[in-house]
Amino acid sequence: MGNPESTFPAIANPPMNIVGTTLFLSYIGLALYFTIQITTALRHQYLQIPRAKRLKARHVRRLAVLSAISFATLSFHMCWFLIRSYTRWSERYALRSSDFSALTLRTWMLDSTLFQDFASELVRDGPSSIWTQTSLLAAWFWNVWVAQEARHRGLGRQTMRSYIVLGQILPASFSATLFMIHLQLLSIKAKTNGASAKTALVRADSPKKKRKDKKSESADGTNPTQSNGVLAKPAPQSHRAFSLMLPTIMFNALLMILPPAQRSSYFIPLVLLIRFTLFLPHRIPLGKGADDMASSAVLSAGFVLANANFLHRGYSLRELARGLRTGGHAVKALAWDALISVLVAAMI
Numbered sequence: 001m002g003n004p005e006s007t008f009p010a011i012a013n014p015p016m017n018i019v020g021t022t023l024f025l026s027y028i029g030l031a032l033y034f035t036i037q038i039t040t041a042l043r044h045q046y047l048q049i050p051r052a053k054r055l056k057a058r059h060v061r062r063l064a065v066l067s068a069i070s071f072a073t074l075s076f077h078m079c080w081f082l083i084r085s086y087t088r089w090s091e092r093y094a095l096r097s098s099d100f101s102a103l104t105l106r107t108w109m110l111d112s113t114l115f116q117d118f119a120s121e122l123v124r125d126g127p128s129s130i131w132t133q134t135s136l137l138a139a140w141f142w143n144v145w146v147a148q149e150a151r152h153r154g155l156g157r158q159t160m161r162s163y164i165v166l167g168q169i170l171p172a173s174f175s176a177t178l179f180m181i182h183l184q185l186l187s188i189k190a191k192t193n194g195a196s197a198k199t200a201l202v203r204a205d206s207p208k209k210k211r212k213d214k215k216s217e218s219a220d221g222t223n224p225t226q227s228n229g230v231l232a233k234p235a236p237q238s239h240r241a242f243s244l245m246l247p248t249i250m251f252n253a254l255l256m257i258l259p260p261a262q263r264s265s266y267f268i269p270l271v272l273l274i275r276f277t278l279f280l281p282h283r284i285p286l287g288k289g290a291d292d293m294a295s296s297a298v299l300s301a302g303f304v305l306a307n308a309n310f311l312h313r314g315y316s317l318r319e320l321a322r323g324l325r326t327g328g329h330a331v332k333a334l335a336w337d338a339l340i341s342v343l344v345a346a347m348i
Contacts, residue, residue, distance in 0.1 A: 001121070009035065014110065014111045014113065014206050015107075015110060015111045015113070016110055017109075017110050017112065017113060018110065019113065019313055020112075020113050020114060020115045020116060021096075021107065021109045021110055023114075023115050024109075024114040024115045024118070024130060025109075027169055027330075028078075030165065030168050030169055031166065031169045034162050034165055034166040034169070034180065035071070035166065035170075035174075037162055038162050038175075038178050039178070040168065041162075042181055042182060042185065044177065045182070045185040045186075045189070046060070047191055048189065049185065049192060050192060051189055053192055053242055053253075057184070057185075057188060059182055059184055059347070060072065060185065060188075061183045061345065063180050063181045063184065063344070063347065064181060065178050066173075066177050066343060066344055066347075067174055067177040067178055067181070069073065069156060069340060070148040070171070070173045070174040070177060070336075070340045071174055071338065072174045073333065073336045073340075074170060074171060074174065074333050074334075074336075074337070075287075075336075077330070077332045077333035077336075078329070078333060079120065079327070079331040079334075080329045081121075081326075081329040081330055082114075085112055085114060085117060085328065086105075086108050086110075089108050089111065089112055090108070107192065109230055115268070116267070116268055118330045119262075119267070119271045119330075120262050120267070121327075121328035121329075121330040121331060122263070122328075122330050123259040125275060125327075126308070127327060128327045128328070128331040129258070129259045129307065130304065130307065130308050131327065131331055131334060131338065132253045132255075132258075132331065132334055133256075133303075133304055133307055134304060134335075134336060135334035135337050135338040136255055136274065136278075136334070137173065137251075137252070137300045137304070137339075138172055138173070138253070138338050138341040139167070139172035139278055139337075140248070140251055140277075140278060140281075140339070141293070141296075141297065141300075142167070142173070142175075142176040142299075142341065143167060143172065143278050143279075143280075143281045143282065144244060144281040144286055144287050144293070145176070145284070145293075145348075146163065146164075146175075146176060146281075146282075147282045147337050148281075148285075148286075148287055149179075149286075150182065150282075151285065153183070153186075160282070163175055163179045163182075164279070164282050166178075167278070168278055168279060171333065171334055171337030172337065173337045173338075173340040173344055174337070174339040175300065176341070176344060176345050177340075180344070180347070180348070181222040191287070194270075204257050214250060240285070241285040241286060241287055241288050242285060242286055243286075243288055243292055244285060244286045244287045244288070244292045244295075244296040245291060245292070245295065245296055245299065246318040247277075247280060247281075247286060247301060248296040248299060249299065250277070251274075251277055252300055252303035254270065254273065254274050254277065254301075255274070255303070255307070256303065256306075256307050257270065258270060258271070258274070265285075
């Protein structure tokens with residue numbers, strides 16, 4: 001298999017890796033932007049709830065704590081990944097700490113392969129590959145669940161766009177937890193404004209109101225009836241839901257191809273394809289019910305065991321735990337995301 005540096009253009013490789021640097025910085029910038037946007041909107045929703053109701057919203061506070069932990073662990077490991085990368089680069093050129101400057105920082109970014117290094121670290125050994133596979137499978141099922149809930153509750157594209165994009169950039173537990181907070185706040189507000197709900201629904205029956213509702217959405221991305229705190233009626237499915245089994249098999253196959261492909265020219269395109277596949281549930285209705293979801297989860301567990309056996313004749317729990325402790329910071333970020341996902345899933 002060829003070296004990717006021999007196939008990519010000059011602007012995608014050191015010492016002028018503009019493509020990789022732009023891609024990596026874009027990930028960070030978009031993640032911060034959508035995180036601030038969503039948390040600001042959630043804070044606005046929370047403050048609209050009467051104080052007495054806010055004091056009883058324990059579920060929201062628990063989810064907020066988990067989302068904060070998820071973001072903190074991710075930020076911690078990402079910072080250390082960047083620090084380690086810069087340290088290795090500066091040691092290669094015998095730079096001292098006093099040489100640190102904006103120009104040095106720019107040179108380091110262009111002379112490094114941050115995006116590829118991060119992706120390669122995820123599959124550099126067996127335990128890392130298993131943790132990465134587990135985390136990405138959790139992201140897959142979170143995306144399926146979020147898409148199902150959005151369709152069921154009739155949430156508009158304006159609302160879902162931020163959650164979908166954030167879910168493609170950051171590990172799934174963070175965006176899924178924020179989405180669950182959004183649903184909880186909508187439910188609390190709906191119960192609080194029960195009387196207003198009936199009035200809003202009666203007004204919505206007029207043809208003029210219906211035409212207006214179709215043309216615009218409220219500031220928080222829901223229908224006008226939702227702006228008064230009412231959860232929208234389940235949106236009618238324009239297309240029947242497809243079975244989750246075949247897409248899950250295809251996604252697992254991509255994950256199993258990833259470790260052997262890390263030194264090939266199609267490694268980065270494969271990484272981007274996996275990220276694109278996580279977007280699929282938001283475009284195509286997937287999952288025919290709880291049984292379909294459970295069967296797909298069991299199937300995925302079988303793929304994880306098969307991959308562990310393929311990589312190293314199986315791994316013990318001790319070896320996997322050691323991989324979490326000694327693995328790179330990219331792996332630790334995804335591994336902790338998988339563990340937090342379990343806690344978040346228990347709160348559904």
